[in-house]
Amino acid sequence: MGNSVIKGGGLFFILFHVLCYLSSFIIITNTKHSLKLGEVFTQLWFRRNDSFSPWISLEANMNPQMMNLVWFLSITVFFVATEASLLLHKADVLVYNDLGVGIQLMVHCKSRNDDLRVRILGYRNHFEFKFRPQFWGSTLFHCTFKWNGVSHRFNIYEQNRDIHLCNRCLWNITLKGPCMLNSKTSKYDICYPWNA
Numbered sequence: 501m502g503n504s505v506i507k508g509g510g511l512f513f514i515l516f517h518v519l520c521y522l523s524s525f526i527i528i529t530n531t532k533h534s535l536k537l538g539e540v541f542t543q544l545w546f547r548r549n550d551s552f553s554p555w556i557s558l559e560a561n562m563n564p565q566m567m568n569l570v571w572f573l574s575i576t577v578f579f580v581a582t583e584a585s586l587l588l589h590k591a592d593v594l595v596y597n598d599l600g601v602g603i604q605l606m607v608h609c610k611s612r613n614d615d616l617r618v619r620i621l622g623y624r625n626h627f628e629f630k631f632r633p634q635f636w637g638s639t640l641f642h643c644t645f646k647w648n649g650v651s652h653r654f655n656i657y658e659q660n661r662d663i664h665l666c667n668r669c670l671w672n673i674t675l676k677g678p679c680m681l682n683s684k685t686s687k688y689d690i691c692y693p694w695n696a
Contacts, residue, residue, distance in 0.1 A: 589632075589633075589667050590630050590631065590632050590667070591630065591639075591657065591666075591667060591668075591669065592628065592629075592630045592667065592668040592669065593641065593656060593657050593671070594626050594627070594668070594669070594670045594671065595607055595609075595621075595626060595627045595628075595643070595656060595671045595673060596621075596624060596625070596626045596670070596671065596672050596673065597621040597622065597623055597624060597625055597626070598623075598624070598672040598673055599623065599673065599674065599675055600623065600675070601623050602623065603623060603648060604620055604621065604622055604623075604647060605620070605621045605645060605646075605673055606620055606621075606645070606646040606647065607619045607620075607621060607627050607644075607645055607673075608643060608644045609627075609642070609644075610642060610643075611631075611639070611640060611641045614631075614641075616629055616641075629641075633659050633663060634659065637659050637660055637663075638659060639657065639659040640655060640657065640658055640659065641655070641656050641657040642654065642655045642695070643655075643656045652677075652694040652695075652696065653694065653695045653696040654677070654695050655695060656669075656671060656678070657669060662680075665680065665683075666681070666683065669681075676691070677693050677694050678691070678692055678694075679691040679692075680692075
């Protein structure tokens with residue numbers, strides 16, 4: 501609420517245009533023509549013609565400092581686009597059975613890429629998993645909860661919802677629904693209805 505998140509390739513798109521803007525001040529000259537590096541990146545990005553290969557002529561006409569700057573800018577964009585998720589803290593999710601004495605809870609959690617298998621939890625036992633949230637803000641783990649013929653679904657970790665609430669997210673699964681530990685009150689008072 502009040503936070504804006506750039507999703508999908510939006511951040512890469514912005515960084516690409518910033519790179520083009522910055523590099524447009526670098527003019528590469530040879531005896532016949534001048535070429536703005538930003539135009540080269542734009543042509544590389546939008547043109548799919550195998551015969552277009554500006555790097556051969558660019559490398560031949562660049563001084564070493566200019567070449568280092570181009571490589572630095574390229575590596576920076578590559579790092580941000582592929583490896584920046586390493587800068588995010590790992591998330592730790594713990595799911596406790598708080599249904600009552602003698603009620604076993606079956607938990608099956610998944611994400612788009614991971615299946616965490618079925619777990620059977622006795623009363624006050626827990627299941628824990630850790631992961632690194634995606635850089636783009638789209639990490640989602642959903643779980644199916646079953647007990648005594650009852651079945652419910654809930655998104656146990658939604659990055660946009662939970663990243664500002666917890667790094668270590670503790671959940672109590674109750675008969676009424678899932679409740680997260682509130683770090684400000686030290687109580688399980690952040691409660692949600694079941695998804696289904």
